[in-house]
Amino acid sequence: MSQVAELNTSSESNDKEAVLAELVGRARDLVPVLRERAQKTEELRQIPEETMRDLEDAGLLRCLRPERVGGYELDYGCQAFIAAELGRGCGSTAWVNTLIACHDHLLGMYEPEAQDDVWKNTPLHTKLATSWGIQKVECEEVESGYRVSGHWRFSTGIDHCDWAQLFAPVPQEGGHPEPRIMLIPKSDFTIKHEWFAHGLSGTGSHDVHVENAFVPKHRSLDMSLLGGGPTPGSAVNPGHLYKLPLWFCFSLNLSCASVGIARGLMENFIEQTGDKHSMIFDVKVAELRTLQLRIAESAAEIDCAELLYKRQYDEINELGRSGKELTPEFRVRYRRDTSYAALLCMRACDRIQAVTGAHGIDKHNPVQRAWRDVRALNAQVAVMFDANAWHFGSVALGQGTGDPRI
Numbered sequence: 001m002s003q004v005a006e007l008n009t010s011s012e013s014n015d016k017e018a019v020l021a022e023l024v025g026r027a028r029d030l031v032p033v034l035r036e037r038a039q040k041t042e043e044l045r046q047i048p049e050e051t052m053r054d055l056e057d058a059g060l061l062r063c064l065r066p067e068r069v070g071g072y073e074l075d076y077g078c079q080a081f082i083a084a085e086l087g088r089g090c091g092s093t094a095w096v097n098t099l100i101a102c103h104d105h106l107l108g109m110y111e112p113e114a115q116d117d118v119w120k121n122t123p124l125h126t127k128l129a130t131s132w133g134i135q136k137v138e139c140e141e142v143e144s145g146y147r148v149s150g151h152w153r154f155s156t157g158i159d160h161c162d163w164a165q166l167f168a169p170v171p172q173e174g175g176h177p178e179p180r181i182m183l184i185p186k187s188d189f190t191i192k193h194e195w196f197a198h199g200l201s202g203t204g205s206h207d208v209h210v211e212n213a214f215v216p217k218h219r220s221l222d223m224s225l226l227g228g229g230p231t232p233g234s235a236v237n238p239g240h241l242y243k244l245p246l247w248f249c250f251s252l253n254l255s256c257a258s259v260g261i262a263r264g265l266m267e268n269f270i271e272q273t274g275d276k277h278s279m280i281f282d283v284k285v286a287e288l289r290t291l292q293l294r295i296a297e298s299a300a301e302i303d304c305a306e307l308l309y310k311r312q313y314d315e316i317n318e319l320g321r322s323g324k325e326l327t328p329e330f331r332v333r334y335r336r337d338t339s340y341a342a343l344l345c346m347r348a349c350d351r352i353q354a355v356t357g358a359h360g361i362d363k364h365n366p367v368q369r370a371w372r373d374v375r376a377l378n379a380q381v382a383v384m385f386d387a388n389a390w391h392f393g394s395v396a397l398g399q400g401t402g403d404p405r406i
Contacts, residue, residue: 020078026058027085034089035264038202039364045195047096048206050161055097060086061127064105066237069115069123071104073237076244076320077313080256084306087260088267091373092202094257096157102253103128106165106181106221108242109231113218114183118163129161130181131208138182139168145216146170148182153194158204162186164208167223184210199376223247228326240320248331248406249316251382255338256309258345258377262302265370266347269356270295272367273365291355298348305341312337328395331406336392339385346378 037048055061061065065071072078079098087094087229107115107128118126152166164184169177192207225231228245276285285291290333312334319326353360360367381387394402 001258001269016072016074018073019072020063020081023058023060023063023074023078024081024085025289027060027082030054030058030358031089031264032086034086034093035366035387037368038090038092038366041090041092041202042369044204045193045201046159046206047093047157047202048328050305051090051093051293055093055285056125061101062104062124064101064108064241065123066104066108066115066239066242070122071243073239074171075313075317076105076241076249077252077256077309080252080259080309080313083257084260084263084309085158086255087098087257087262088264090202091257091261091264091370091377092200094260095200095203095373095377098253098257099156100127100129100161102250103130103165104242106130106246107183107233108237109226109233109246110221111218111232113237113256114221115233115236116128117219118183126163127157128163128165128206129155129158130165131155131158134167135207137168139170139182141170142214145214146180146182146220148184148213148215148256149211150209151192152208152210154205156203157189158208159204164189166208166210171354177354179223181221181223182215183221184213184215188213197376199374199379201372240317240323244316244320245326245331248326248334251335251338251388252312254377254380255342255383258342258374259302259309261370261374262298262305262345262376265352265367265374266295266302267296268366268370269352272356272359272365294351294355297361298351301344301348305344308337308341308344328401328406332392332395335406336389339383339388342374342378342383343385346374 034051037051040048041051059081062071063074063082065072065073079101083094083098086097107118131152131154133153135151135153140147148168150168155164163186166182166184168180168182170180171177188210190209192209194207195205226246229240229243233242233303273285278285316334349371353367356367359365377383391401391403391406394400
């Protein structure tokens with residue numbers, strides 16, 4: 001029997017919190033082995049098979065999957081607490097686990113028939129990737145579905161996944177294209193191994209190529225239905241998790257690994273500093289007041305980032321369960337805080353990396369790997385502070401959100 005089957009997944013909130021605590025503990029237990037594999041992960045440019053099995057066996061990939069198909073259906077944002085542990089061991093692993101888990105959340109919004117296509121026979125082991133990174137796409141509505149060809153970039157963990165959910169606008173006569181997501185099985189796409197990145201190098205965020213694939217209508221999801229409220233999947237997944245506004249929420253998945261990555265950097269730096277003696281200044285490095293201050297300020301920033309994620313977790317689920325509308329003021333603050341938390345973690349890592357000395361630029365040093373990872377994370381447009389926080393200032397000044405999707 002798998003570890004997942006032994007957990008109580010009752011819908012009672014106290015039981016859900018107990019399940020989350022158990023999953024976070026399992027993620028914490030994986031940190032030592034993830035640190036051992038971090039260099040291998042980077043060299044492979046994707047998560048090793050043994051790491052993927054560990055994530056599966058611990059049940060971490062199923063935190064947002066509907067209960068009815070063997071998932072936990074935990075509250076939105078649970079993935080941030082799991083990533084805060086996994087990231088201490090390997091930033092790439094934290095990123096991959098978070099994104100594959102959140103793709104279950106998206107599938108839970110599709111028509112029930114599409115969910116059955118994916119989960120009916122092998123619900124515990126099926127994994128999904130996504131990509132919004134269109135390079136080119138041709139999509140035509142045909143009888144009973146769509147014909148899709150195209151090339152997409154940045155599909156995290158795609159080598160380990162059985163299905164891909166790909167953004168493909170459908171042309172409309174005399175109007176704007178209809179934004180849709182196409183659910184495509186592995187048999188209908190090929191993977192182009194083009195992921196060569198200086199940070200988050202082990203995420204396997206390769207390209208996906210599709211040539212003249214037929215997508216049945218029920219495997220296509222109209223993104224205009226994902227702005228909050230009931231979705232096509234609500235018929236079988238009535239919980240608030242599958243009614244949250246996807247576009248608004250999604251940035252959390254790209255941001256939340258930052259806390260774990262930053263904590264891992266700090267832990268490794270403190271361990272490396274230890275009894276180190278500076279021959280140049282003839283002093284024990286740990287006694288330097290400037291270094292102590294850097295550690296204190298960086299630790300405070302990481303703690304603040306974690307608190308921001310906790311507030312988001314509490315508030316969005318309380319609002320979701322209540323059925324209350326998410327106001328523009330809440331939405332822009334949520335986006336602001338998601339970005340700012342990642343920015344705080346990047347600043348914390350920058351401050352420490354700057355005093356690592358020559359050892360800190362060795363490519364095998366986990367401190368510099370974490371530093372590269374947190375900078376790569378902050379380069380994501382959905383995370384980048386400047387690209388997201390201005391909406392808050394605009395609303396504060398009475399100018400509206402500036403984006404109808406928010």
